[in-house]
Every structure is written in C-alpha cells, then in structure tokens.
Amino acid sequence: MNPSDDDERFARALHHAGRQPTGAPLTPPLVLTSAYVLPGDPAGDYQYARWANPTWTALDALLTALEEAPVVAFPSGMAAIAAVFYGLLKCGDRILLPADGYYTTRILAERFLAPMGIGCDLVATAALATKEFAGYRLVLVETPSNPALDLADIGDVSARVKAAGGIVVVDNTMMTPLGQRPLDLGADLVVCADTKAVNGHSDVLFGHVASREAKHLDPVRDWRRIAGAIPGPFESWLVHRGIETLELRLARMGDSALALAQRLQAHRAVRAVVYPGLPEHPAHALAKRQMRGFGSIVGLTLADKDAAERFIGACRYVRPATSFGGLHSSAERRARWGDQVAEGFIRLSVGCEPLEPLWRDLEASLNAL
Numbered sequence: 001m002n003p004s005d006d007d008e009r010f011a012r013a014l015h016h017a018g019r020q021p022t023g024a025p026l027t028p029p030l031v032l033t034s035a036y037v038l039p040g041d042p043a044g045d046y047q048y049a050r051w052a053n054p055t056w057t058a059l060d061a062l063l064t065a066l067e068e069a070p071v072v073a074f075p076s077g078m079a080a081i082a083a084v085f086y087g088l089l090k091c092g093d094r095i096l097l098p099a100d101g102y103y104t105t106r107i108l109a110e111r112f113l114a115p116m117g118i119g120c121d122l123v124a125t126a127a128l129a130t131k132e133f134a135g136y137r138l139v140l141v142e143t144p145s146n147p148a149l150d151l152a153d154i155g156d157v158s159a160r161v162k163a164a165g166g167i168v169v170v171d172n173t174m175m176t177p178l179g180q181r182p183l184d185l186g187a188d189l190v191v192c193a194d195t196k197a198v199n200g201h202s203d204v205l206f207g208h209v210a211s212r213e214a215k216h217l218d219p220v221r222d223w224r225r226i227a228g229a230i231p232g233p234f235e236s237w238l239v240h241r242g243i244e245t246l247e248l249r250l251a252r253m254g255d256s257a258l259a260l261a262q263r264l265q266a267h268r269a270v271r272a273v274v275y276p277g278l279p280e281h282p283a284h285a286l287a288k289r290q291m292r293g294f295g296s297i298v299g300l301t302l303a304d305k306d307a308a309e310r311f312i313g314a315c316r317y318v319r320p321a322t323s324f325g326g327l328h329s330s331a332e333r334r335a336r337w338g339d340q341v342a343e344g345f346i347r348l349s350v351g352c353e354p355l356e357p358l359w360r361d362l363e364a365s366l367n368a369l
C-alpha cells in the first residue's frame with residue numbers, strides 16, 4: 001500500500017462534500033427531528049426519521065469517502081455486527097468466528113443465532129492460515145485480534161473463503177479505514193466499532209458497515225431501517241467531528257505505541273510484549289504488508305494479576321478503563337473479562353499524550369513494582 005495514496009484518500013474524504021454555495025455552513029448541521037414535511041404521496045429521501053436523517057447522511061457520506069465504498073452507520077459496533085448477521089444469515093447457515101476476537105460477537109452468536117438454527121464454530125486468528133472453509137456461509141476475521149494481537153492474511157483468507165462459496169467480513173476496529181483496507185484486499189464487508197479510534201474521543205458509541213456489493217449491503221441497510229437500530233443525530237455529528245483528526249491521532253498514537261513497545265521490552269519487570277510493529281512478532285512481515293502503521297494497542301505481560309493491577313493503579317497518565325483507541329491512554333487486564341490471556345496481561349491503548357511524559361509515567365510505575 002502506498003502511503004501517499006492513503007494521504008490523498010484522507011484529504012479527499014475531508015473535502016468530499018466539494019465546493020459549497022456562499023453561506024453554507026462548513027460543518028454538517030445537527031438536525032433533530034422525528035419526521036419531515038411530507039404532503040401528498042410520499043417522495044424523497046426524508047420521509048420519516050427512522051429511514052434517514054441529514055446529520056447521519058453527512059456522516060455516511062464521509063465514511064463512504066474514507067472506505068471508498070457505500071456505508072451504513074449504526075449506534076454501536078455491536079449494532080453493526082448484529083445487522084450483518086441478521087441481514088445476511090438464515091436458518092441452516094454456519095458461520096466461523098474468531099476464538100480470540102472481541103468476545104461479545106461470540107456471545108451474540110451463542111445466545112441469539114444458535115437458537116435460530118445458525119451454527120457457529122470458532123478458530124484462532126493465527127490458525128486461519130490453514131483452516132478449511134467449506135460449509136461456512138460467513139467467516140468473520142478480526143486482525144489484529146483483540147486483545148492478543150495475532151494476525152490473519154486478509155487477502156489469502158478472502159480468496160479461499162470465496163472459493164468455498166462463503167462471504168468474508170473483517171472487523172477493522174483496531175486499524176480503522178486509514179490503517180487497513182480489507183475491501184481492497186478482497187473482503188466482502190467491513191465492520192468497524194467507531195466507538196474506538198474512528199471517533200477517538202471516548203464520548204460516543206458508534207459503528208459502521210461498508211461493502212462495495214449491493215447484495216451484501218442492501219439487507220444491512222434494510223435491517224437498520226426496519227429493526228430501528230439507527231444512530232442518533234448528535235452522536236453522528238460527534239463522530240463526524242472526531243474523524244476530522246483521525247489521521248493526526250493515528251500517526252501520533254502509532255509512533256508512540258512503537259516506541260513504548262520497544263522500551264517496555266527492555267524493562268526488567270515486563271515478562272513479554274506483543275506488538276505487530278516489533279520484528280519479534282510472529283506476523284511482523286504480514287503486518288508490514290497489510291497494515292499502514294501497526295496500530296495503537298500494545299500487549300504487555302507482568303508477573304501476575306497483582307503486579308498488573310498495581311502497575312495500572314500507579315500510572316498518572318494511563319486511565320484504568322476498558323475500550324481503546326481514544327486520545328487518552330488507557331489500560332486494563334483482559335483476563336478480568338475472561339479473555340484467554342495470562343492474568344498479568346495488560347492491553348495498553350496508547351493515546352495522544354506526548355511520548356516522553358507518557359514513558360516516564362509507565363517507567364516510574366514499573367520501577368515501583
């Protein structure tokens with residue numbers, strides 16, 4: 001991937017609305033309405049607000065410019081994932097989900113899809129390289145996986161799933177449309193929890209689905225309109241504003257994450273560091289090929305649960321919180337949610353703070369262990 005193409009794409013996305021007439025606002029208006037003036041026979045896009053709202057139309061357009069694909073926005077990442085499942089699957093289908101990916105997607109399949117006759121198998125992200133895909137209607141790939149940061153080759157998996165007659169959905173939450181281009185690599189659909197880096201300010205839950213194929217996206221859009229999982233106008237407005245600094249934030253966060261991963265590796269209190277940008281990462285070569293930058297999440301393992309909790313508690317600039325991708329650094333022990341990682345494993349989400357104060361904070365907290 002040529003970085004300058006990506007820079008051009010982001011510049012184009014920011015200016016996708018083109019030249020506006022004199023007097024037009026520079027930012028999308030926040031439109032709060034449940035209905036539109038509609039005399040006579042219904043006509044036009046704006047008839048009832050469960051179908052369309054000008055503020056989320058503006059955000060859909062910005063996301064569409066970023067993805068270079070039509071987009072449907074949702075009020076959370078899970079609402080986006082659920083819309084893909086409910087829009088595209090039927091009784092008798094079988095799906096394949098990451099065993100090591102975001103756990104709520106698995107709960108959705110176990111609790112709500114299985115009783116509807118939709119079967120689900122799990123596979124570790126790193127094992128997708130040798131997995132056989134016959135019989136799967138849908139394969140969901142999360143790369144890098146959350147939280148263990150294993151990688152899958154999106155191009156290779158997409159080609160083999162399609163050859164076996166299935167569709168490939170990539171959860172691109174970790175990387176965002178600026179950090180990884182699953183549709184260009186062959187995926188059928190992308191889902192993204194914009195709650196994380198895309199919005200980036202930790203003040204909104206949001207999500208989107210993108211696809212270049214109407215046969216995949218139309219049912220997802222219909223699901224939104226009929227089931228009513230629509231984004232709120234204010235949330236849409238906030239995400240629109242958040243995206244305007246996405247490229248800046250990702251650059252700072254990614255540079256800091258790489259520097260911190262290297263320094264953490266050398267600290268005596270740290271047992272292991274996982275980060276796709278480190279040459280020691282088992283899929284580093286794939287990361288260089290497939291991703292733009294290496295993301296803002298660093299996994300570090302301390303001696304045990306107690307050490308990890310004391311470290312998180314001692315940090316001044318790293319907030320003890322779940323979630324990631326925000327401009328404030330945050331950290332948590334993932335074993336507290338039942339993820340299959342060591343008790344001392346911490347998912348560190350590197351934010352936009354200047355690097356050196358952030359490192360001094362981490363170093364002091366590690367030194368105190």
Ligand SMILES: Cc1ncc(COP(=O)(O)O)c(C=O)c1O
Binds near residue numbers: 076077173192207
């Ligand atoms: C990879 C991934 N996908 C999806 C989601 C769900 O997003 P949301 O919390 O906005 O529903 C998350 C949330 O953490 C996530 O990490």
